[in-house]
Amino acid sequence: MVKTISKHSRRDFVGQILGVSGSALLARLAFPFSVANAPHTDSNSALHSRPLSPEDDQFLNEMEKANFQYFWEQASLKTGIVKDRCNVNIEDTGTVGSIAATGFGLTALCIGDRRGFVSGAAAQDRVLVTLRSLWGKLPNHRGFFYHWGNINTGERVWDSEVSSVDTTILLCGVLCCREYFKAAEIRALADDIFNRVEWTWLSEDTSLLPHGWTPEIGFLPYRWDNYSELMMMYLLGLGSTSYPLRDETWTAWKRLKFEYAGLRYIGSFAPLFVHQYSQAWFDFRGKRDKYADYFQNSVTATDVHRRFCLELSKRFPSYSDDLWGITASDSTNGYVIWGGPPSVGPIDGTVVPSASAGSLPFLPQPVMRVLRTIKSRYPRAWTKYGFVNAFNPLKNWYDSDVIGIDIGITMVMAENLRTGFVWNTFMKSAEAQLGMRRAGFKKY
Numbered sequence: 001m002v003k004t005i006s007k008h009s010r011r012d013f014v015g016q017i018l019g020v021s022g023s024a025l026l027a028r029l030a031f032p033f034s035v036a037n038a039p040h041t042d043s044n045s046a047l048h049s050r051p052l053s054p055e056d057d058q059f060l061n062e063m064e065k066a067n068f069q070y071f072w073e074q075a076s077l078k079t080g081i082v083k084d085r086c087n088v089n090i091e092d093t094g095t096v097g098s099i100a101a102t103g104f105g106l107t108a109l110c111i112g113d114r115r116g117f118v119s120g121a122a123a124q125d126r127v128l129v130t131l132r133s134l135w136g137k138l139p140n141h142r143g144f145f146y147h148w149g150n151i152n153t154g155e156r157v158w159d160s161e162v163s164s165v166d167t168t169i170l171l172c173g174v175l176c177c178r179e180y181f182k183a184a185e186i187r188a189l190a191d192d193i194f195n196r197v198e199w200t201w202l203s204e205d206t207s208l209l210p211h212g213w214t215p216e217i218g219f220l221p222y223r224w225d226n227y228s229e230l231m232m233m234y235l236l237g238l239g240s241t242s243y244p245l246r247d248e249t250w251t252a253w254k255r256l257k258f259e260y261a262g263l264r265y266i267g268s269f270a271p272l273f274v275h276q277y278s279q280a281w282f283d284f285r286g287k288r289d290k291y292a293d294y295f296q297n298s299v300t301a302t303d304v305h306r307r308f309c310l311e312l313s314k315r316f317p318s319y320s321d322d323l324w325g326i327t328a329s330d331s332t333n334g335y336v337i338w339g340g341p342p343s344v345g346p347i348d349g350t351v352v353p354s355a356s357a358g359s360l361p362f363l364p365q366p367v368m369r370v371l372r373t374i375k376s377r378y379p380r381a382w383t384k385y386g387f388v389n390a391f392n393p394l395k396n397w398y399d400s401d402v403i404g405i406d407i408g409i410t411m412v413m414a415e416n417l418r419t420g421f422v423w424n425t426f427m428k429s430a431e432a433q434l435g436m437r438r439a440g441f442k443k444y
Helices: 010-018 022-026 054-073 099-115 120-136 164-180 184-195 230-239 294-312 353-357 364-377 404-418 421-426 430-438
Strands: 033-036 085-087 096-098 148-150 212-214 256-260 263-267 401-403
Touching: 054 099, 054 364, 054 404, 096 099, 099 120, 099 164, 099 404, 099 421, 120 164, 120 184, 164 184, 164 230, 164 421, 230 430, 256 294, 263 294, 353 364, 353 404, 401 404, 404 421
Parallel strands: none
Antiparallel strands: 033 256, 085 401, 096 148, 256 263
C-alpha cells in the first residue's frame, strides 16, 4: 500500500523548494538549462495543435465521464465537500475533504450537467447543498477556508492552515456555478461567499500574499512571490469590489525567465502543475499583460517538460514520446514534489497522468498520444474514476489512489480543449473580467 504524507500538501513542499536559492538549485542541474534575461519566445505549437478527431473526442468524453463520477460519488451528501483522495481498490471510508477538490467538484457539476452525466436538477441540488455549507457551516477566517476539513461536518482537520490558494480554487468553482446555473439562491450564495473574502487582510502590510494563516501561529512564513498558480489568486483579489487588492500586487511577484534547448519561458523551480491551474478557469488566450502571453508561455513550458522527459529516457527508458509527464504525485515512497526542468525531486521513472492531461489545451496531440498509450498499454492505470494518480512501469507499481485536484485538472482541461466551456463560463463573471483589466491584460 502506498504511504502518503497526509498532513502536507504539494504547496508545503513547493514552498520549501522555492525557499532554496535559485543559484543552489542551478548548481545541481543535470540538463542544459539556464535562467535567461532575454524575453521568452514561443514553442512551435502548430506542429502539435491539429483539431481533435471524433475518436479523440470520444476518448476525452469517456475520461471526463469517469472523472465526474469521482466528484459525484466522493462528495458528502450533507455538505457537498469533496474528499481529498480515494483508494479505488477498497471501499474507502475516509472523511478528509479538500476545499480545492471541492472547487474542482463545483466546476465538474457544471460540466456534468452540460454533458448529460447527471440531470440538471440533481446537479443544481448538489451545488445548493455545497454553497449553503460554505456560507453557513464550514469554519472560515475572514472569508478564507481551511485547507482540509471533515467532509460531513466541515470541521478543520490536521491543524490545517487557512489556505489562500486553496480558497482561490474553491472560489473559481463557486463563480463558475454562479455563471452557469440560473437559480437565484445559487447566485446570491455565490455572491455572499465571494464578497466575504477579505483580500485586504491578506495584503495588509505586504504586496506579496502569504500562503496561509493558522490561529496558532498567525501567517505562514512563505509568500506567493514567484510565478506559479498564484495568478488566479491575485486576479480574483484584484477583481473583488468588497476587499480589493492594490494594483501593485500584480507586479510585485517575480517572473523568472528560463531557457531549455533554445526555448525561453517564464517559470519557477516547481513542477508542471504551476503552469496549468490558473488556466483551468482564466482564459489567457490571445491576451497579454506587459510581461507575457501566459497561454503561449504554458505551451512552451509544457513542450520543454516533454523534451526534459525525453532527455530523462537515457536513465529511465519508459519515458518516450508515447509516455511522459511528471508533477507532484504519489510514489512508492509517499507523496513527492518532482518534475522539471530544472530537475526537482528524486525522479525514478514514475509517470503522472495528470501532468500531461493538465496541459491538454497547450499540446493537444502530444498529450492525446500519452493518454491513449497509458489506457491501452497500462490497463491497471485506469480506474472507474479515470487514471490513477501515478504509476511506475519500471517498478510495475500502480498507485491505489486517485487525488481530487488531479482528477479535477484533468477533467477541466479536457473540456476546455474540446469546447472552451469552463473558460467561457467563468470569464462571464464580472470579477474575472475586472481582475484581468486591473492587471493590464489586453487582447492582441
